[in-house]
Every structure is written in structure tokens, then in C-alpha cells.
Amino acid sequence: MTHYRLEIRVRPRPGLLDPQGKAVHNSLVALGWEGVHDVRVGKAILIDMEAESAAAAREAAEAMCRKLLANPVTEDYEVVSAEALEGAGS
């Protein structure tokens, strides 16, 4: 078993309302950044786990997104990277 660090991004789907993004957008404009057209706020999730291979780690991450991390109706997810942590003890 090898230690992997998985990076996952979960984002509100294009076209769907993103109230948090809207609030940040309004605040940025109020602070003077009037060139800002749009803001979307999603989640950046980092998972450290044991797996047999990078492919197995990615597969586990996809399953985690489907089961827990992302709302399939309103959010898109992407497993950005699965990096082996060599010699990591924890």
C-alpha cells in the first residue's frame, strides 16, 4: 500500500445559482473591483489515503465524490491529482 494525496475540486454547475459566489461578487465590487464579472465558489478537498495504486486512489476519490463530497444535481467534481507521497510516515 502506498500513501497518496488526492486533490479534488467540487464546483456549482454552470448556469445554476451560486449564492456564495454572488455574495463574494457583490463584496468585491463594493470594495472597488468593478472589473469583476462573475464569481463561483466551490470546494477544494485534499485527501490523504492508502491505496494499491494511483489508479485505485483515483477510483476511490471518484466514488467518494459520488457518495458524499458532491451533490450530483447541483455540483460538478473533478479529481485534479493523485500524487504518491514517498517516505511519508503519516
Added chain:
Amino acid sequence: MTHYRLEIRVRPRPGLLDPQGKAVHNSLVALGWEGVHDVRVGKAILIDMEAESAAAAREAAEAMCRKLLANPVTEDYEVVSAEALEGAGS
């Protein structure tokens, strides 16, 4: 002025408590992913804005992080990319 898409990542600092990450970690273990050692949950922010250059867009993004997007005491931020959107109308 060119249209840029900025990608920003905001993360709880290493060593600081991350209650959301802890909750996700516990849920993943309860769902059977016992190889998971650690989970950290941060924000993935996408900003569309007008700027003179990619450097100016990145500089604006750094200022936004310092002023609004990240809590400097508990979070680290990174401007992951500043990509020019050619021919984009909106």
C-alpha cells in the same frame, strides 16, 4: 482590457483544526474508506474579470485574498492560474 479567468485556492493552514475536514474524514471512514488518514476542506474560487494584463489580474487576485477571500490567521491562499479568455463576450 482583456478578460481573465482567475483560479484561487484557499486552505486551512496545516496544523490548524479543520472541523469540516474532520467531519468529512469521519463520514468517509464510516462509509468504509478506512485507508483515509486525513481530509482538509478549503475553497476553490473562480473569478472572471477585466484586467490590463495577466500580471495585473494576478495582483488583483492576491489583493482580493488579503482583503476578503482568505482569513490571514487561519488560511493560506494561492492564485493557481490567470488565463486570458480570448473572444469571450461575457
